[in-house]
Amino acid sequence: MSTSPTQEILRQVFGYESFRGPQQAIVEHVLAGGDALVLMPTGGGKSLCYQVPAIARQRLGLGTSIVVSPLISLMHDQVGALHEAGVEAAYLNSSLDADEAMQVERRLLRGELTLLYAAPERLTTPRFLALLDTLDQRGQLALFAIDEAHCVSQWGHDFRPEYRLLTVLHERYAHVPRMALTATADALTRADIVERLQLEGAQHFISSFDRPNIRYTIVEKKDGLVQLLRFIEREHPQEAGIVYCQSRRRVEEVAQALCKAGLTALPYHAGLDSAIRQTHQNRFLREEGLVMVATIAFGMGIDRPDVRFVAHLDMPKNIEGYYQETGRAGRDGAPADAWMVYGLQDVINQRRMIDESPADESFKQAMRGKLEALLALAEATDCRRVRLLGYFGEQYQAPGAGEACGNCDNCLQPPGVRDATELARKLLSCIYRVQQASGLSFGAGHILDILRGKASDKVMQHGHMGLSTFGIAASHSESELRAVLRQLIALGAVAVDGQAFNTLHLTAGSRDVLKGGVQVNLRESVAAAGSGRARRRAPTASAAAAQLDAQAQIRFINLKAWRAEVASQHNLPAYLIFHDATLAAIAQSAPQSLDALSGISGLGAKKLQAYGAEVLRVVAC
Ligand code: ADP
Numbered sequence: 001m002s003t004s005p006t007q008e009i010l011r012q013v014f015g016y017e018s019f020r021g022p023q024q025a026i027v028e029h030v031l032a033g034g035d036a037l038v039l040m041p042t043g044g045g046k047s048l049c050y051q052v053p054a055i056a057r058q059r060l061g062l063g064t065s066i067v068v069s070p071l072i073s074l075m076h077d078q079v080g081a082l083h084e085a086g087v088e089a090a091y092l093n094s095s096l097d098a099d100e101a102m103q104v105e106r107r108l109l110r111g112e113l114t115l116l117y118a119a120p121e122r123l124t125t126p127r128f129l130a131l132l133d134t135l136d137q138r139g140q141l142a143l144f145a146i147d148e149a150h151c152v153s154q155w156g157h158d159f160r161p162e163y164r165l166l167t168v169l170h171e172r173y174a175h176v177p178r179m180a181l182t183a184t185a186d187a188l189t190r191a192d193i194v195e196r197l198q199l200e201g202a203q204h205f206i207s208s209f210d211r212p213n214i215r216y217t218i219v220e221k222k223d224g225l226v227q228l229l230r231f232i233e234r235e236h237p238q239e240a241g242i243v244y245c246q247s248r249r250r251v252e253e254v255a256q257a258l259c260k261a262g263l264t265a266l267p268y269h270a271g272l273d274s275a276i277r278q279t280h281q282n283r284f285l286r287e288e289g290l291v292m293v294a295t296i297a298f299g300m301g302i303d304r305p306d307v308r309f310v311a312h313l314d315m316p317k318n319i320e321g322y323y324q325e326t327g328r329a330g331r332d333g334a335p336a337d338a339w340m341v342y343g344l345q346d347v348i349n350q351r352r353m354i355d356e357s358p359a360d361e362s363f364k365q366a367m368r369g370k371l372e373a374l375l376a377l378a379e380a381t382d383c384r385r386v387r388l389l390g391y392f393g394e395q396y397q398a399p400g401a402g403e404a405c406g407n408c409d410n411c412l413q414p415p416g417v418r419d420a421t422e423l424a425r426k427l428l429s430c431i432y433r434v435q436q437a438s439g440l441s442f443g444a445g446h447i448l449d450i451l452r453g454k455a456s457d458k459v460m461q462h463g464h465m466g467l468s469t470f471g472i473a474a475s476h477s478e479s480e481l482r483a484v485l486r487q488l489i490a491l492g493a494v495a496v497d498g499q500a501f502n503t504l505h506l507t508a509g510s511r512d513v514l515k516g517g518v519q520v521n522l523r524e525s526v527a528a529a530g531s532g533r534a535r536r537r538a539p540t541a542s543a544a545a546a547q548l549d550a551q552a553q554i555r556f557i558n559l560k561a562w563r564a565e566v567a568s569q570h571n572l573p574a575y576l577i578f579h580d581a582t583l584a585a586i587a588q589s590a591p592q593s594l595d596a597l598s599g600i601s602g603l604g605a606k607k608l609q610a611y612g613a614e615v616l617r618v619v620a621c
């Protein structure tokens, strides 16, 4: 079988056996000089889509490829990784002083670079454009790759006005192929990218946004922190993960609690000093088994591939946020968890934030709709993946015969569904009676006490034992009633007044439920049954090492120790030297010669030459 030049590069430079998904089609198209729009989920392998054609075009004498990237830390790591693979690359951004920048410019003009990474604001300066002009006149501009292309769109959350200036690339260098890459899926952003970056003539490569290696689990919040600890200890001891919380204060509390429980955890939120944030981020990228507890301020540009879990201790605002945050797990394709606990309080908080925001009513209505969609995902009893992808307009294609994914909590342990409309009506009439009797409104705790027939001090004080709804739901548990209330809030049949101690009120929507127009369904709580369920894999120090026997485990540990040393010498995250999966494969096969070593995925020619002998030595001892 003959190999194409691009396959040869994939093998020789990156040490990978085959392209993934649409990579090959993209690479060939761009190599041939075509424009491309590439939409691929996080972890899909976007970098290779421009790195391979860049190397190929350089080898054809077509010069340097320019990569536009908004994130300094990412540029640094990407260039570091390319060096490790033996590719000449550099970056120009504000982290360089004038001298260093000048040196990069000289190398560029001498034709030494295969790839140059630049921030958009740098690229569009007259000085830089003059450099590009020079290269262009010599026929040495091989390709423009615009990474994180959604930054051009003001619909997205990462709008960067500098991206708008990139139209100059098309105007000045129309004959140089251009590709735009992003992991942001929605149609509005996509259309905006095409328009703003003038990619009307580009071929579109749109991947499925499914992340098959991520297992989605959403459970009811009881004692959230304890549930989280149990989850980490059981499923991901000593593995890297991110825990998202709603507020800064909560981030601090949770980070402390995890540390107290013996984990290595760091806080990250916008209230921390920027130097501290930077240190924590670097530690997260470089250390093993570190848990980052963070607000949504953390995550953009984090491309650590072996994040094994993303946990939400509080419910995010909408499915877009949930999908983006959970997407940071498992970029390496190995099994990873997206785990969330949610409860009534989350729904109340999110509703209140929307209600109290200064936005206009139509915007608030849209936000409420998005929150409801997320709540519906949380309360769903069918496949989470089908719903998640459906929300983004994609119809899930199951790999097997069935329609469901087999890798979410509902697929693995289908929950029962129950009609709870009757109970919902009791709850609504209780809110009504209380209001009618006392002319006052009360919060969830009090209403539930009355329903369950609990004679609390407050119930006694207000004489609410005498109400006809006192004790009418005595046979139901509090958590069941809370689940019903969550549904009612999500449906808009109960309103929570955030200005007045989160008191509950009936709404126009309450009638539909009371009159029988709307059915309220509840999932049977799997949380109660879930504590003893069998797990898919035994806890190990690393997913990649899960299958190793005892001898191989020891080799794996030794290899990791060696890698940590090399990484710190090179000031790079360990995974840029070798992935865990590569080390595990080496540990497993225990190669005794360079030849045997070269067959392992992730070992390109340069790494073999640089590290081969040492790796063999580590394996042998
Ligand atoms: P993205 O930018 O799309 O999130 P990356 O380009 O960072 O993804 O790639 C994710 C991971 O997958 C990286 O660690 C990369 O080395 C690996 N990868 C990409 N393509 C391949 C391939 N064809 N074979 C093996 N590993 C790959």
Ligand code: ZN
Pocket: 382, 383, 384, 385, 386, 404, 405, 406, 407, 408, 409, 410, 411
């Ligand atoms: Zn499923």
